[in-house]
Amino acid sequence: MENYVIVVHGGAGPDSDSIKRNKEGIQRGLADAIQCGYDILEEGGSAINAVEAAVNSLENNPLFNAGKGSALNEKAEVQMCASIMDGETLNSGAVAMVKNVKNPVSLARAIMENTDHIYLGGEGALQYAEEIDIQLEPDSYFVTQQQYKEYAKKRKQKFRSVRETALEEIHNRAHGTVGAVALDMEGNVAAATSTGGTPNSVFGRIGDSSMIGVGTYANNKTCAVSATGDGEYLIRSCIGNSISCIMRYKNMSVDKALTHIIHKENKGIKGEIGAIAVDTEGNVGMDFNSERMHRAWKRKGKETVIKIYREQI
């Protein structure tokens, strides 16, 4: 036993010049995130601590669309979503449309641990963040030159309909959401996901990354999942919970469950979706239907593996 392992992703979607240009930095960022989580697992720490640390590392990295480096919405504002779930207790926490919180996933965890709520949004989430003295940053902290350019480029028309904005968003995802799943020495799994949303998105859009059962799901009976891609497609599949259900009720392995939902049940969809998962025996799954999904993993005593484009794991 003690087959601990951590997997992270940095978003699924189309390839882009920005991704090609920043390839090394992105790979280094994935490796750093893996290391943050792995160090915790190696010392006997919990899966929930490991996924939080890995996601924090990606939130702090301006090359990923979460925390610092978040996309700007149609109002040139940052609105972030995050969630976290503990497979042992089934406890979870989530935040939607939150501003100024350096690490949204840590706010989600604080809600999980210190309240009897799961899900807070907007001003209320920020108010709670202030109450518990979690680290806040000014608006300018979150905005990178790259994301501002992205915003400015797309903002051709001052007033666009919601439909136009949404269509544009869907075709212009620069880089995505981040997430992590882990199995610890005790045999517990956990998952966490964090996002800055999609560039020029409608003010008030709530992302799937904040939805327990969609962006994030963890259950020691099955696996931990973090999903990424076009939220609107992830939501209709309830992909996180569905992967768990396919394992539980259809007796599929974790990797087959991912392939089943992404390539069979969602065959031919227009959206781009992907997910990473780990079961309680340390089997991992990672699959996607897009050009690329930034991902990395490290198993006890093994080297970190980093991949971006389509290759079998």
Added chain:
Amino acid sequence: MENYVIVVHGGAGPDSDSIKRNKEGIQRGLADAIQCGYDILEEGGSAINAVEAAVNSLENNPLFNAGKGSALNEKAEVQMCASIMDGETLNSGAVAMVKNVKNPVSLARAIMENTDHIYLGGEGALQYAEEIDIQLEPDSYFVTQQQYKEYAKKRKQKFRSVRETALEEIHNRAHGTVGAVALDMEGNVAAATSTGGTPNSVFGRIGDSSMIGVGTYANNKTCAVSATGDGEYLIRSCIGNSISCIMRYKNMSVDKALTHIIHKENKGIKGEIGAIAVDTEGNVGMDFNSERMHRAWKRKGKETVIKIYREQI
């Protein structure tokens, strides 16, 4: 064929004096909601139109905690959540923390139909509501004497911690969420759910009623579900999607799937949960672990049946 049917609920939870006192009005409200939905189905209308109309009727009825009659949060404000899903297309719409919108479920439907988004929250949702000219009402419209009393009674301390507020909330649910599921003549199912939240809840709490896969789920491959009760327990089970998955992957009937998740997988939980569901053959399921779940249903050519307390359907 043409076995159309509509089922509504008016919340699951403990019994209360208010419920006893308003028993007749509540029963009349459930019957009215059924009629609104049934009339549409009888004329060959769609399941999605039927569930929207049934939920609108309950939102407009001050005896139910949705729309007019919504609970007041810790700031004495109304923040509503709603969602709707079409089992034929898997399209869905949802709103969280929305104010001033007379019928939140209709806003959720407008988001589903007129945007490429699914889920909007807070000010952004209100802004979109204004943009599409959906009916708004002043704050005072939503506040009933009953809900104000509830709020005032519980607001003993001016400043309470999030934990205290949450605990109090959980023990003080006056009456719940509303929802509807339907099967139409074409064999399509749909589900919709709407809530005013829980009395004195933390500002910014997002309810499970707005979460696709939890409060609402619909898929022509399986069934349509609307759930009610303690959101924090409904979320960990992803009850809407899980019922669908249990039918799909475990080959259980709709009523057995409900019983399985509520009484077997959630056996012994402290929370109170319930759900209604209908499959594409018109089989219905409704089950709960609480003292009561307001519910009613009407099948093609049959009388409306209304129940409040625990009796087998």
